[in-house]
Amino acid sequence: MSLLDMDERLLDLASLIDLVYSPIMDVKEFPEGVDITLVEGAVANEDNARMLRLVRERTDVLVAFGDCAVAGNVTALRNPIANPLPVLQRSYGPDPSRMPGLHTPDAEVPPLVTKVENLRALVRVDYYLPGCPPSADLIFFVLSELVAGRTLNLQSRATLG
Amino acid sequence: MSVTTLTINGRLVSAAEGASILDVAREHDIHIPTLCHLDGLSEHGACRLCLVEVAGSSKLQAACMTKAVEGMVVTTDSERLRTYRRQIVELLLAERNHVCSVCVANRACELQDLAVSMGLHHVRYEPQAPQLAMDASHPRWIIDHNRCVLCTRCVRVCDEIEGAHTWDVMGRGRQTLVISDMNEPWGDSASCTSCGKCVRVCPTGALFEKGAVATNKDPHFVTYLRMAREQKLWNR
Amino acid sequence: MIVDDIAAVRDREHAARAAQKARIAVCSAAGCLSTGGSAVKDALTAAVAEQGAGTDVRVLGTGCLGLCHAGPLVRVDAQDAAPAMFEHVTPALAVAIVSGVVGGALPAEQRCDLTQPFFTRQHRIVTSDAGVVDAERIEDYLAANGYAALEKVLTEMRPEEVVREISASGLRGRGGAGYPTGLKWSTVAKAQGPGKFVVCNADEGDPGAFMDRSVLEGDPHRVLEGMAIAAFAVGAEQGYIYVRGEYPLAITRLKTAIRQAERMQLLGHRILDTQFNFRIDIRIGAGAFVCGEETALISSIEGKRGTPRPRPPFPAEAGLWGRPTLINNVETYANIAPIILAGGSRFATLGTEHSKGTKVFALAGRIVNTGLVEVPMGIPLREIIYDIGGGIPDGRTFKAAQTGGPSGGCIPAAHLDLPVDYEALAGIGSIMGSGGLIVMDETSCMVDVARYFMEFCRDESCGKCIPCRAGTVQMHEILLKMTRGTADERDLGLLEQLAELVTRTSLCGLGQTAANPVMSTLHHFREEYMAHIRDKVCPAGVCPMHAEDRP
Numbered sequence: 001m002s003l004l005d006m007d008e009r010l011l012d013l014a015s016l017i018d019l020v021y022s023p024i025m026d027v028k029e030f031p032e033g034v035d036i037t038l039v040e041g042a043v044a045n046e047d048n049a050r051m052l053r054l055v056r057e058r059t060d061v062l063v064a065f066g067d068c069a070v071a072g073n074v075t076a077l078r079n080p081i082a083n084p085l086p087v088l089q090r091s092y093g094p095d096p097s098r099m100p101g102l103h104t105p106d107a108e109v110p111p112l113v114t115k116v117e118n119l120r121a122l123v124r125v126d127y128y129l130p131g132c133p134p135s136a137d138l139i140f141f142v143l144s145e146l147v148a149g150r151t152l153n154l155q156s157r158a159t160l161g
Numbered sequence: 162m163s164v165t166t167l168t169i170n171g172r173l174v175s176a177a178e179g180a181s182i183l184d185v186a187r188e189h190d191i192h193i194p195t196l197c198h199l200d201g202l203s204e205h206g207a208c209r210l211c212l213v214e215v216a217g218s219s220k221l222q223a224a225c226m227t228k229a230v231e232g233m234v235v236t237t238d239s240e241r242l243r244t245y246r247r248q249i250v251e252l253l254l255a256e257r258n259h260v261c262s263v264c265v266a267n268r269a270c271e272l273q274d275l276a277v278s279m280g281l282h283h284v285r286y287e288p289q290a291p292q293l294a295m296d297a298s299h300p301r302w303i304i305d306h307n308r309c310v311l312c313t314r315c316v317r318v319c320d321e322i323e324g325a326h327t328w329d330v331m332g333r334g335r336q337t338l339v340i341s342d343m344n345e346p347w348g349d350s351a352s353c354t355s356c357g358k359c360v361r362v363c364p365t366g367a368l369f370e371k372g373a374v375a376t377n378k379d380p381h382f383v384t385y386l387r388m389a390r391e392q393k394l395w396n397r
Numbered sequence: 398m399i400v401d402d403i404a405a406v407r408d409r410e411h412a413a414r415a416a417q418k419a420r421i422a423v424c425s426a427a428g429c430l431s432t433g434g435s436a437v438k439d440a441l442t443a444a445v446a447e448q449g450a451g452t453d454v455r456v457l458g459t460g461c462l463g464l465c466h467a468g469p470l471v472r473v474d475a476q477d478a479a480p481a482m483f484e485h486v487t488p489a490l491a492v493a494i495v496s497g498v499v500g501g502a503l504p505a506e507q508r509c510d511l512t513q514p515f516f517t518r519q520h521r522i523v524t525s526d527a528g529v530v531d532a533e534r535i536e537d538y539l540a541a542n543g544y545a546a547l548e549k550v551l552t553e554m555r556p557e558e559v560v561r562e563i564s565a566s567g568l569r570g571r572g573g574a575g576y577p578t579g580l581k582w583s584t585v586a587k588a589q590g591p592g593k594f595v596v597c598n599a600d601e602g603d604p605g606a607f608m609d610r611s612v613l614e615g616d617p618h619r620v621l622e623g624m625a626i627a628a629f630a631v632g633a634e635q636g637y638i639y640v641r642g643e644y645p646l647a648i649t650r651l652k653t654a655i656r657q658a659e660r661m662q663l664l665g666h667r668i669l670d671t672q673f674n675f676r677i678d679i680r681i682g683a684g685a686f687v688c689g690e691e692t693a694l695i696s697s698i699e700g701k702r703g704t705p706r707p708r709p710p711f712p713a714e715a716g717l718w719g720r721p722t723l724i725n726n727v728e729t730y731a732n733i734a735p736i737i738l739a740g741g742s743r744f745a746t747l748g749t750e751h752s753k754g755t756k757v758f759a760l761a762g763r764i765v766n767t768g769l770v771e772v773p774m775g776i777p778l779r780e781i782i783y784d785i786g787g788g789i790p791d792g793r794t795f796k797a798a799q800t801g802g803p804s805g806g807c808i809p810a811a812h813l814d815l816p817v818d819y820e821a822l823a824g825i826g827s828i829m830g831s832g833g834l835i836v837m838d839e840t841s842c843m844v845d846v847a848r849y850f851m852e853f854c855r856d857e858s859c860g861k862c863i864p865c866r867a868g869t870v871q872m873h874e875i876l877l878k879m880t881r882g883t884a885d886e887r888d889l890g891l892l893e894q895l896a897e898l899v900t901r902t903s904l905c906g907l908g909q910t911a912a913n914p915v916m917s918t919l920h921h922f923r924e925e926y927m928a929h930i931r932d933k934v935c936p937a938g939v940c941p942m943h944a945e946d947r948p
Contacts, residue, residue, distance in 0.1 A: 067262055070282070070283045071283065071288070072288060073260055074263060076260075076288065076290065077260060079258075079290035080258060080292035080307075081292065118288075120285070124887075125283075128283040129282075130283065154280075155282070157282075158276065158277050158279075158280045158282040159282075160277060160281075161261025161264065161267045161268070206706065206707045206904060207861045207863065209862055209863055209903070209904065221902060223904075227707075244894075244898075245898055245901065245902050248864075248895070248898045249864060252868055252871060255867070256866075256867045287871065287874045287875075310863075311860065311863075311866070329702075332860065333685065334856055334858040334859070334860050334866060334870075335858075335860070335866060335870050337859075337860030337866065
């Protein structure tokens with residue numbers, strides 16, 4: 001949603017960017033030869049891990065987008081428990097029939113990993129764009145710089161939370 | 162009172178006798194980051210953020226605990242010191258469960274401020290995610306060990322200013338924990354006077370008020386209390 | 398008791414000894430006791446009584462006889478015969494030994510060759526009373542010229558002369574850091590004000606180290622005498638021995654020794670009828686490694702949490718309860734009486750230019766002769782390991798020697814000819830340390846060794862300063878990843894940065910040296926790290942090399 005806060009600046013960017021993959025696009029397979037990918041969220045299940053590795057393989061510049069991708073953040077709040085099951089049961093109740101796949105994960109419902117990881121734990125990350133959510137100004141700055149092919153120094157723009 | 166002259170970051174500065182490097186630096190608007198230090202409390206020397214280089218010494222010195230000495234040449238800011246300070250803050254962020262976005266102290270946290278001022282946009286160390294308890298047994302306040310940085314400001318203010326010594330430290334290494342009385346629930350503490358000083362000096366969201374967001378803790382009341390006590394303002 | 402009475406005790410002991418046919422010494426240090434030493438001593442005593450040899454043969458329990466792996470050890474010193482030693486002694490053999498002593502022909506089996514280099518290459522100063530003095534009899538210590546140094550100091554010397562003698566000896570702190578002892582003494586002596594303290598640091602905590610324990614168990618009076626001389630030299634009237642609770646035998650023997658010395662007026666008020674008063678109390682540690690650090694030790698004696706504080710001020714200026722305090726290690730105090738008796742300059746003839754005297758080492762690990770040895774400073778490492786230590790067992794080859802415990806480093810085969818002294822060891826990234834020497838062969842993985850020591854430091858960090866408390870956690874985390882084959886080169890970079898941080902910014906010696914095992918193994922065995930990181934292989938076959946709980 002923070003992306004949308006860029007308001008009319010989105011239009012400027014849109015003219016420079018060719019959007020090839022997004023959760024809101026009907027593309028099944030992550031394409032090859034991508035210049036920039038913004039990855040949001042942490043690695044919470046096995047499919048996230050598979051996807052992240054694929055993205056890394058097919059992307060030139062990978063940006064960890066937001067505190068969850070950077071540091072685990074809210075997604076990683078369950079880590080001290082070291083077992084995702086109690087968290088699921090707290091949400092869905094102890095009765096497995098209430099949620100198929102809860103106790104026996106399948107292809108539809110990928111198994112949760114015991115420890116939620118930030119992106120850096122699994123792959124090389126080129127840039128960290130922190131914030132919960134990152135500010136629209138920061139997103140615009142990063143995207144316009146990257147699109148222009150410049151390297152970034154984000155130290156002076158660090159935020160947490 | 163005799164005066165000492167020394168050099169900090171190439172500037173010649175003067176100091177009252179017995180002043181620490183940190184005192185002198187602050188007096189001359191030279192910024193040195195700190196965390197465990199709090200004006201009005203005894204020095205702890207443990208966060209190591211205020212380490213400075215002193216010419217002629219191979220070891221870095223904690224500015225809070227090193228006295229300014231005549232002719233001393235001090236460097237408070239260098240590439241090396243900046244690297245060390247960043248690493249220390251990174252270590253703290255990875256040590257317990259510091260999740261700013263869901264913290265009551267978000268935007269009012271000294272640890273967060275330190276990280277931001279150092280340009281820390283990600284932590285390279287493995288998050289330890291320890292399973293730590295919260296103690297909400299006190300009617301007004303909560304201690305959440307997940308956010309504690311073990312600066313012991315609460316321990317010191319309780320002992321040195323309030324005189325109750327409700328808080329202390331237990332265990333060692335990564336198991337170190339701030340405890341009330343003999344590791345009893347805070348709400349059951351016989352020594353706690355419910356003065357709330359500990360909550361106000363806590364640099365993070367580890368100690369906070371129930372149902373409130375820690376917008377401004379303002380720990381500087383400690384210097385006023387100490388001054389008032391020393392000058393016997395209340396002994397009329 | 399006055400000086401004449403002490404002399405009378407000595408005369409009586411010498412006369413008794415001259416009348417004895419033989420003395421049978423049983424090693425009564427913890428090592429031999431753990432393999433049945435006390436049953437052997439009981440059997441010897443019973444056999445002597447049974448064979449009616451009570452006046453001719455004396456059985457005594459002495460300090461560590463050195464060859465710990467062959468215990469229980471028994472040494473026989475008979476009149477007109479060369480000394481003999483028996484290894485792995487059983488109560489049955491003990492009876493045979495007594496019969497042999499009485500009959501004039503000792504058993505031939507389980508004899509320990511006293512002409513082997515293990516015994517002949519050693520130079521015993523600190524451990525010279527082992528086999529001679531019964532650890533629980535002050536009369537034995539007196540007969541071996543014990544407390545003669547204290548007597549000399551109190552009757553013939555001024556405090557500043559004592560300090561000068563210690564300075565002239567070149568003695569350096571045996572606790573590990575090697576600070577010149579004379580300099581420390583003179584700082585405390587010059588410090589103003591009453592109520593100074595003398596403290597003995599007996600909180601020996603390095604894994605694999607048992608030098609101080611052996612001295613305390615075998616020759617407690619020597620430590621008390623050293624402390625009393627120090628107290629006279631610096632002007633203290635109260636001493637503390639801070640000994641770890643894991644050494645119950647040492648504590649018992651120290652208590653016995655203090656009681657005996659007080660009874661003979663060698664401790665307490667008006668010692669040897671002079672104006673000098675000195676009292677020693679024992680303080681028992683509760684099992685924290687960091688309490689071996691002097692400021693943490695002070696805090697612990699004061700009854701507070703055992704955490705260090707930044708220095709300066711040094712304890713010599715402001716120590717226990719803010720008073721000038723002299724803190725030395727057990728082995729340092731054990732060297733004092735011999736220095737006073739022989740003279741500082743004579744002591745200084747032994748050793749190297751900057752490291753004088755001898756050093757006691759606890760040999761452990763993959764070495765034939767596990768045990769306690771005392772060697773002159775400057776002896777090549779090769780001689781300690783191959784000649785005295787008997788080399789590496791099972792036909793394996795030497796890989797590294799670890800000195801200095803969790804604060805030290807690993808020395809590779811290329812440096813085997815290194816003379817063992819403070820400077821040489823520091824020069825290759827290790828330290829002398831308190832004297833633990835662990836030998837490793839090719840079945841040891843250096844990454845795993847580094848991980849082990851980091852785990853130790855992580856668990857023993859007091860938790861006060863952030864770099865040590867949290868930095869050791871992260872370094873251990875990375876080393877663990879390496880042993881599981883899940884680390885990459887980024888992790889190696891992080892590890893090296895953390896090592897520098899923890900070394901440079903930690904508050905006390907524990908943290909400042911915690912990265913030494915990592916840095917020295919990285920320096921000498923980098924290719925082994927790379928095999929773990931790049932090839933996911935542990936060359937020694939020690940590490941599991943498989944990931945756990947990874948997505």
